[in-house]
Amino acid sequence: MGTGGLLVLASAIGQSAAVLIDGPGVELVRQKCSLCHDLEHITAIRQTREEWADTVKVMISRGAPITPEDEAIIVEYCTKYYGK
Amino acid sequence: MNSSDASNAKPDQGEKGIVTRRVFLKSAGRLGALLAVGSATIALDAAAQSSQAPATSPAASPAPPPPIPGPIVPNAAVIAEKDPVMKVLTERPLTANATAENLNDAVTPANRLFIRNNLLTPDLQAAGHTLTIKGLVDKQMTFTFDDLQKTFPAVTAQGMLECAGSGRTAFSPLPKGTPWNPSGGYGCPKWTGARLRDILKAAGVKPGAVHVAFFGADFGELPTAKPVVRSIPMSKALEPNTLVAWAINGEPLPKVHGFPLRMIVPGWVGSASIKWLVGIEVLDAPFKGTYMDDSYRVPAHPIAPGEKMPKDAVSTEAWPVKSVITQPAPGAKFKIGGKIAIAGKAWAGENSVTRVEVSLDEGVTWKQATLAKPGNKYAWRVFSFSAQPKRQGYVTILARATDSKGNVQPIVAAWNPLGYFWNGIHRVGVTVENA
Numbered sequence: 429m430g431t432g433g434l435l436v437l438a439s440a441i442g443q444s445a446a447v448l449i450d451g452p453g454v455e456l457v458r459q460k461c462s463l464c465h466d467l468e469h470i471t472a473i474r475q476t477r478e479e480w481a482d483t484v485k486v487m488i489s490r491g492a493p494i495t496p497e498d499e500a501i502i503v504e505y506c507t508k509y510y511g512k
Numbered sequence: 513m514n515s516s517d518a519s520n521a522k523p524d525q526g527e528k529g530i531v532t533r534r535v536f537l538k539s540a541g542r543l544g545a546l547l548a549v550g551s552a553t554i555a556l557d558a559a560a561q562s563s564q565a566p567a568t569s570p571a572a573s574p575a576p577p578p579p580i581p582g583p584i585v586p587n588a589a590v591i592a593e594k595d596p597v598m599k600v601l602t603e604r605p606l607t608a609n610a611t612a613e614n615l616n617d618a619v620t621p622a623n624r625l626f627i628r629n630n631l632l633t634p635d636l637q638a639a640g641h642t643l644t645i646k647g648l649v650d651k652q653m654t655f656t657f658d659d660l661q662k663t664f665p666a667v668t669a670q671g672m673l674e675c676a677g678s679g680r681t682a683f684s685p686l687p688k689g690t691p692w693n694p695s696g697g698y699g700c701p702k703w704t705g706a707r708l709r710d711i712l713k714a715a716g717v718k719p720g721a722v723h724v725a726f727f728g729a730d731f732g733e734l735p736t737a738k739p740v741v742r743s744i745p746m747s748k749a750l751e752p753n754t755l756v757a758w759a760i761n762g763e764p765l766p767k768v769h770g771f772p773l774r775m776i777v778p779g780w781v782g783s784a785s786i787k788w789l790v791g792i793e794v795l796d797a798p799f800k801g802t803y804m805d806d807s808y809r810v811p812a813h814p815i816a817p818g819e820k821m822p823k824d825a826v827s828t829e830a831w832p833v834k835s836v837i838t839q840p841a842p843g844a845k846f847k848i849g850g851k852i853a854i855a856g857k858a859w860a861g862e863n864s865v866t867r868v869e870v871s872l873d874e875g876v877t878w879k880q881a882t883l884a885k886p887g888n889k890y891a892w893r894v895f896s897f898s899a900q901p902k903r904q905g906y907v908t909i910l911a912r913a914t915d916s917k918g919n920v921q922p923i924v925a926a927w928n929p930l931g932y933f934w935n936g937i938h939r940v941g942v943t944v945e946n947a
Contacts (some may be wrong), residue, residue: 463734464631466604474690479820483688486806493737 447471453505460494460502461487474512477503521661525730526756542747564655577610578855581731583635590633590768591689595623601691604733605629606768609696612938613841616855618823618894620699622760627688627768628675628739628833629753629781630803631732638764638772643756647725647794650716654660657772661758663714664706667754668762672890673777673785674698679925687931694750695836695938700892703776705757708792709750709929717746717794724749725799726775726784730938742808743799744777744784748829753778753890756789778890779861781828781932783808798827810928829860832936833921835868835895844942852899852942856880857892860915867914869894872907874924875937901944 448454448467461470475483481503488494494502586607591598601607605818609626622747641657655663677689713723719770725743748754755776758765770787777784783803788841795826798804809825818928846852858865864886869878899908912921925936 438654460863462604464604464737466602468602469688470690471684472691475688482820486802489736489738490802491732491734493734493736 449509451505451509453501456498457505459504460492460498463492464490470506470510474510475506476512477507480506480510515674520585538812553641558941568882569618577918580632580733580905583737585633585635586898587633590627590766591888593768594627595621595764597624598627598786599693599694600612601697605631606633607690607692607882609692609878611693612836612838612856613941614694615696615699615748615832615836616838616858620701620703621759622763622766622769625673625760626675626697628677629730629783631730634730635767636729636771636788638748641790643771643773643789643792645711645792647792648718648796649712649720650718652837653722656919657758660706660711660773662691662755664710665910666704667752667755668702668704668759669755669778669888670700670702671755671776671888672698672700672831672892673776673778673782673891674831674859676781676783676932677930677934678782679936680931682934683817683925683927683931687927689931694934698836698868699824700859700875701760702762702866703755703757703775703778704759704762705755705773707752708754708775709752711756711792712749712794715794720796722746723795723798725791725793725795726789727793728770728786728792729788738802740786740803741799742783742786742803743793743795743881744780744829744883745798748784750781752830753888756792774815776911779859780830781808794854807930809930814926815928817896819929821929828932831859831861832925832935833863833865833913833915833919834858835921836918836938837909837911837940840909840940840942842940842942846901846942847947848901848904849947850901851908852901854897854899854909854911856881856895856911856938858883858895858911859890859892859914860919862891862921863917865893865913866916868893869914870897870899870901871910871912872901874908878912898920904944904946907942907944908935909942912937 448458484499484502544759549562595612598608606627606629610624616701620936643653644654646652675697678692679694680689680692682694723743723745725741728740730740757774757776773789774787775789776783803828808828810824812824813827837856839855854870858868868881870881871878881895881897886893914920920939921935923937925934
């Protein structure tokens with residue numbers, strides 16, 4: 429066990445199985461929000477704009493490399509397609 | 513950062529919702545600034561770039577993975593060591609569990625214990641592994657893996673480990689987070705290790721110490737991902753069952769379960785039992801960090817389902833009273849005149865289980881189950897009940913536990929935004945056929 433861990437990392441990273449709804453900002457969300465976890469965290473839930481704004485702020489404090497401009501686009505996208 | 517990379521990005525898209533080149537340059541620059549290593553910068557620049565480029569551009573192909581600080585155990589290798597009954601819930605981070613009917617053993621086998629990683633599974637070696645105790649102590653100490661086992665008496669105790677989000681999908685509306693199924697995400701193996709209090713005594717705890725933080729050696733794919741750190745109050749740190757563990761059921765810890773060293777904080781949410789333990793810090797206040805302040809929090813007072821997290825949230829600690837039916841399996845078939853052997857487990861965090869009742873009529877009537885002898889303080893309690901089905905058709909079996917403080921398991925657990933502490937009554941449906 430554990431042999432060649434680094435080599436296999438590439439396959440461990442891969443694209444998340446979850447399919448995001450297509451729309452403005454989708455590429456940015458797919459890229460930034462799958463850096464640490466599967467995209468199911470997004471697709472499984474429905475949140476208000478305020479809640480998505482809070483979520484993205486928390487991800488930034490968890491180390492997500494997201495600029496204020498990215499943040500606005502991501503919140504917009506999530507609210508539009510995964511809003512409630 | 514490498515500006516020639518950025519110049520490949522498409523110029524302004526001009527559309528609302530699409531990033532402009534100016535924004536891209538700025539974000540790429542910031543990424544570059546965040547990262548010290550050249551290759552990491554390039555990898556992430558490429559990632560940022562592909563997020564801006566139209567899907568048809570060659571830049572949209574997946575970015576090469578950034579380098580990570582050490583070797584990892586790939587998910588496939590982790591799963592290969594597990595029993596096939598384990599279901600993978602998420603791949604990144606890896607989470608997996610067995611459902612209740614596969615957790616009927618009195619002592620949970622290591623290959624059926626749930627997996628809840630926050631980051632990757634580091635491939636650590638026992639040789640050369642060290643544990644450092646620092647902070648409010650008289651003397652900072654570092655032990656090698658071997659020294660630790662030679663210096664402190666080894667203690668073996670069965671102890672409950674359960675993810676805070678265990679059972680999350682039973683909540684309605686569904687809270688965010690790992691989709692643990694209504695029954696899974698817990699286990700009760702036998703742990704062997706040194707008492708944390710013996711280690712703290714050796715280092716000498718200074719006055720004013722109130723919390724003890726545990727540091728894991730795991731890391732993420734992204735260099736900026738926050739490390740996994742959690743602290744517990746001194747009273748729990750000094751509890752004799754709180755262990756720095758190196759064995760599960762008499763065997764070395766599997767890599768995914770924290771090899772070579774992990775914390776075992778039994779009866780508490782699993783996040784306190786930090787895996788791949790490398791550091792212990794004695795503090796004058798709770799640790800500040802994302803696994804203390806953003807995750808693993810519940811409202812101090814009940815809130816309506818769907819409401820947002822109130823300001824007065826508190827860190828999750830001991831589990832409330834809970835029970836699960838591990839036998840029969842859902843969908844099992846029985847004959848009228850025969851018997852239904854019902855069995856399960858009950859636990860109660862810091863309290864002890866005093867009673868388990870079983871109902872076969874949706875809670876109209878309850879009958880007391882037989883409790884096996886209690887084990888260690890934090891071991892679950894095995895219960896059993898023999899039912900004789902009198903009519904044919906579908907029967908729902910319910911179990912509910914009561915603890916030493918008189919707390920009874922609720923029908924539905926108190927809703928909270930992150931979906932922690934599901935302890936609602938477990939139900940298993942079976943069919944009774946004519947003999």
